[in-house]
Amino acid sequence: MGKSKFVSIYNDLSEKIHKQRIESGSLLPTENELSAQYRASRETIRKALAMLSRNGYIQKIQGKGSIVLDVSRQTFPISGLTSFRELASHSKDHWKTEVHQLVLLKPDNHLKMLMNLQNDQTVWNVIRSRSVNGEAVILDRDYLIQSIVPMLTADICERSLYDYIENDLGLKIGFAKKEITVERATDEDNRYLTMHEDSHVVVVRSLVYLESAELFQYTESRHRADKFRFVDFARRGHQ
Amino acid sequence: MGKSKFVSIYNDLSEKIHKQRIESGSLLPTENELSAQYRASRETIRKALAMLSRNGYIQKIQGKGSIVLDVSRQTFPISGLTSFRELASHSKDHWKTEVHQLVLLKPDNHLKMLMNLQNDQTVWNVIRSRSVNGEAVILDRDYLIQSIVPMLTADICERSLYDYIENDLGLKIGFAKKEITVERATDEDNRYLTMHEDSHVVVVRSLVYLESAELFQYTESRHRADKFRFVDFARRGHQ
DNA sequence: AAGTGGTCTAGACCACAGG
DNA sequence: CTGTGGTCTAGACCACTTC
The missing domain is CATH 3.40.1410.10 (Chorismate lyase-like)
Incomplete structure (x- = not known):
């Protein structure tokens, strides 16, 4: 059953962003912090963040962090292949x-x-x-x-x-x-x-x-x- | 100036696919072979392949390999943000x-x-x-x-x-x-x-x-x- | 059983932002 | 200077396809 770890992390974070449990405009915890929180290596965290970035949840900025974008107005789903x-x-x-x-x-x-x-x-x-x-x-x-x-x-x-x-x-x-x-x-x-x-x-x-x-x-x-x-x-x- | 290594590999492979130097329907070399050819680690190769997959160049199949898709009819660019x-x-x-x-x-x-x-x-x-x-x-x-x-x-x-x-x-x-x-x-x-x-x-x-x-x-x-x-x-x- | 891609790891170094 | 994300590596194990 279990998906891969980075998908679980992606699902967890994207849900938190959707439910505004993480405020838009704020910074996500750093990759090292997430790495500790989820007990995953940094590369695994980065796979989850890359997926969030592709889907419009966050914007990564080098040297600064990952900004949470305003996802509230985006009609579900943005694009892709959906029945x-x-x-x-x-x-x-x-x-x-x-x-x-x-x-x-x-x-x-x-x-x-x-x-x-x-x-x-x-x-x-x-x-x-x-x-x-x-x-x-x-x-x-x-x-x-x-x-x-x-x-x-x-x-x-x-x-x-x-x-x-x-x-x-x-x-x-x-x-x-x-x-x-x-x-x-x-x-x-x-x-x-x-x-x-x-x-x-x-x-x-x-x-x-x-x-x-x-x-x-x-x-x-x-x-x-x-x-x-x-x-x-x-x-x-x-x- | 050089971009990152995986982007270079992506550019090289996507160009070869566009110019039909790699035939559509055929299999790409395996990740280990590409790893040797480009003198890169397998994870680096996989980043390039993931990008090819996202952009419709290949389809990865577990246990089998990466199939090259027919990209010839796709009007440039497929989607995205282009002036x-x-x-x-x-x-x-x-x-x-x-x-x-x-x-x-x-x-x-x-x-x-x-x-x-x-x-x-x-x-x-x-x-x-x-x-x-x-x-x-x-x-x-x-x-x-x-x-x-x-x-x-x-x-x-x-x-x-x-x-x-x-x-x-x-x-x-x-x-x-x-x-x-x-x-x-x-x-x-x-x-x-x-x-x-x-x-x-x-x-x-x-x-x-x-x-x-x-x-x-x-x-x-x-x-x-x-x-x-x-x-x-x-x-x-x-x- | 052998070979393929899928995932995860720990560690290293680089590039950039901010004090 | 410190801390951030960006990249790359070598190695390990798993899941799947094929023989």
């Missing part, structure tokens, strides 16, 4: 998922090329809408390779695809490449989404890979433009 | 910056609150448009705290603000918090941008901080929606 289910559970609003389609497909040429598929491979096609307060604002179209995800049911898709894939199938999701653009709403958008006078959607296209570096999913997530908001934390340089 | 100048220099297109306004302001209440300004602080307000092939597609509105950036000229703004701030003023940019939304074009957008039938803009609002964790800039970057594209690489989990 809709995980997102919704952090929100106060009432979200609902509706499954409109769940079929096995022989991929067309475009999808074949995009996902680098062999001739005999079939894919699951799932179409779902996400509603908040009765308004459908997100339309998700997923394509999953059947040789990796053999069986799917409407129930799984309504609940959480990622939860099923990770916990029931035991697959581990590694990374994704995403692209965000703005496009005019299609007939399909108008059919499944509650469109207002606004005729635009934000389209997030993702190729999702397992930890084995194997591609297993392509997703097109279409958001009603007026409901779309993306929050990011970025550091200068390539670290 | 327009740096972006444009990586592109084949012909970009041009035009400065429309450069004034010192007493901030209004909204800006005061947003930037956490004292009563007597003044800010530079810069309005610039970015054109590609004769079409103005980006409108940037910057607000910079004058106590940090004492003097600005149209020439500097036309060239590169970040270049001036980092190289001439010697300030170091640390991180930024960003928010992306889609909005209807304003009169100002219509005045400065070459708007087509499409009446929407993607608005990227950023608060930019120095390495000292001091806020020094607020920017509103307004992109013609049909020209906006954001590419991202995301890993699962908080590492």
